[in-house]
Amino acid sequence: MTHEPNAALGLNASVLRSVRRLTQRRGRDLTGKFLAEGRQAVREALATDDLVEEVIVIDADRHADLLEGVDVPIWQATEHQMRQLSDTVTPQGIIAVCRQLRYDWDALDGARLVVICAQVRDPGNAGTVIRCADAFGADAVILTAGSVEIYNPKTVRSTVGSLFHMPILTGIPLSEAVDRVKAMGMKVLAADGVGAPLDLLAADGGLAGPVAWIMGNEAWGLPDEDAQLADQIVAVPMWGKAESLNLSSAAAVCLYATASAQRRQR
Structure with a gap:
């Protein structure tokens, strides 16, 4: 299913808990996932095939150019919720949940x-x-x-x-x-x-x-x-x-x- 920016889903408590685990190394190691924060990081992650599993935004319309045609869940977060997922003083307002890359x-x-x-x-x-x-x-x-x-x-x-x-x-x-x-x-x-x-x-x-x-x-x-x-x-x-x-x-x-x-x- 393709989620247009204006069809972003409200970030519920269950998803918030799941994503928040990825702010800690233990959660990243257990799930094999990580967070990419900021427009440029999310842009590059979305350009990598089958890497992004979901996107969390504060204002989907602001990032409409990045999110157009994206076929992963897009979650609309409040500023309070976003602060729980970001370790920056001023969160950039967009985070992608990504699979970890593996190379040999x-x-x-x-x-x-x-x-x-x-x-x-x-x-x-x-x-x-x-x-x-x-x-x-x-x-x-x-x-x-x-x-x-x-x-x-x-x-x-x-x-x-x-x-x-x-x-x-x-x-x-x-x-x-x-x-x-x-x-x-x-x-x-x-x-x-x-x-x-x-x-x-x-x-x-x-x-x-x-x-x-x-x-x-x-x-x-x-x-x-x-x-x-x-x-x-x-x-x-x-x-x-x-x-x-x-x-x-x-x-x-x-x-x-x-x-x-x-x-x-x-």
């Missing part, structure tokens, strides 16, 4: 640019790295064991829809991830404050082939034993007075440089 190593066949997030624990950082990977044409992101849950609402929101654009593998030990991408013929580079300068590596053609970048934890970076798994340690040169770059900024620079080098090689 086959999804990386032919990959030329991969990001490995090694114990990245901040939801905003993880989401922003995924968004950067999407923006610069990466083929996949791997969140190693010990990283933030990919379906944490803050992580999902920080991806701004990029979560739905590429395979994301989770819960994999770093050593296994490195072994796998090396077996695929990828050079493994570790981003760190001290290493070969990124610009010189790019000029020498060192970024033109298939590359997997390891990005370390926000607080402690890459421990020596993890850095040693890489083929080379690379630093982003800085010519200003800033002491360092944060994780997502460094990821953006490294990914842009690599994607640019690979595109010139084609």
Whole structure:
């Protein structure tokens, strides 16, 4: 059945309880579902076949362009109900209940640019790295064991829809991830404050082939034993007075440089 925006159903207590469970990790793990909040995230979720199970809105007419032709239940919520489903101070007024995406190593066949997030624990950082990977044409992101849950609402929101654009593998030990991408013929580079300068590596053609970048934890970076798994340690040169770059900024620079080098090689 197709629900037009003006035919949205009133959100009842039973559905509210069911959806509210997804605000907690236990509920997400038990059901295999998660919440995508905001117009852009919902737009991208709806564009992915058979992913969205239902949509909750405060004002269906306001989102008529997104909801036209949608053949899943659309629930009309009050502001009070929406606040129970959102962890933002000001809810954006639209949430999609989605099935969790599952990928295996086959999804990386032919990959030329991969990001490995090694114990990245901040939801905003993880989401922003995924968004950067999407923006610069990466083929996949791997969140190693010990990283933030990919379906944490803050992580999902920080991806701004990029979560739905590429395979994301989770819960994999770093050593296994490195072994796998090396077996695929990828050079493994570790981003760190001290290493070969990124610009010189790019000029020498060192970024033109298939590359997997390891990005370390926000607080402690890459421990020596993890850095040693890489083929080379690379630093982003800085010519200003800033002491360092944060994780997502460094990821953006490294990914842009690599994607640019690979595109010139084609």
